[in-house]
Amino acid sequence: MSVPPQLQKVIDDVDKQLHEKGSLTDMLGMVESKTGIKRLHIVLGAFGLQALYLVFGHFAGLVCNIIGFLYPAYVSVMAIESAGKEDDTQWLTYWVVFAVLSVCEFFAQQIVAVFPIYWLVKAVFCIWLYLPATKGATILYQKGIRPFVLKNQSSIDQAARKVADAAKDVVGEVKQRLE
Known part of the structure; x- marks a missing residue:
């Protein structure tokens, strides 16, 4: 063959x-x-x-998430400790993409029920994201996440301010009740 x-x-x-x-x-x-x-x-x-x-496997989701987390977490710490900025940017980009993926897969149980090789595909995808040779996270960030955020930045900022204000109000009320 x-x-x-x-x-x-x-x-x-x-x-x-x-x-x-x-x-x-x-x-x-x-x-x-x-x-x-x-x-x-x-x-x-x-x-x-x-x-x-x-x-x-019974704990395939956990193993998959370990694959997507352990190595990137370790090299992120090493990047923070290094003097250069290039590796910092690479791993910060990975974590942004990983976070977006994590939010998107909120309904993973429904996906797994229909798509039984989901955890395998996700593990391969995470590896593709973080391998320096593929620059997968950078590609997804540049082609998808960055344009979306830049296009919707004012709406996102406005929503974030509303959430922050609401959180301040809740904290203020809790403080008053505790005093």
């Missing part, structure tokens, strides 16, 4: 990265030498099992 050239390039890139120096790749090298199974196949097998779990 022939592999399309674009997919073969991705596979070759992943295999190359799996042979670079690092604690995870060193561990994979040890497993590879003991089992005789190529580290690429080990990783692809692990991803395959993960994909099956995201389709059939």
Whole structure:
């Protein structure tokens, strides 16, 4: 069976990265030498099992959200601690897109009932969003979120002011009742 050239390039890139120096790749090298199974196949097998779990697993939604949260949260902290601004912008953009996605999926249970591979698709989508090579979050932000916000900025600001004023009123009333 022939592999399309674009997919073969991705596979070759992943295999190359799996042979670079690092604690995870060193561990994979040890497993590879003991089992005789190529580290690429080990990783692809692990991803395959993960994909099956995201389709059939009981806590697939939780696992999917961990995939969309843990790595981005870690690299966001590292970005905050770094001197440069580029990584800050990348991860702030990711979190804006992730938040919009989270609001949009409020009805996830209904989606999952009709679309059983939802959590797998969402996990792949989150990975696409945060991989630096794909710049998925930047693409969605530039083509969708940014134009929407800029077009509706005054309405959004007005609504935010109304909510803030209402919250101040509620806090004021609560303070009065507690005094």
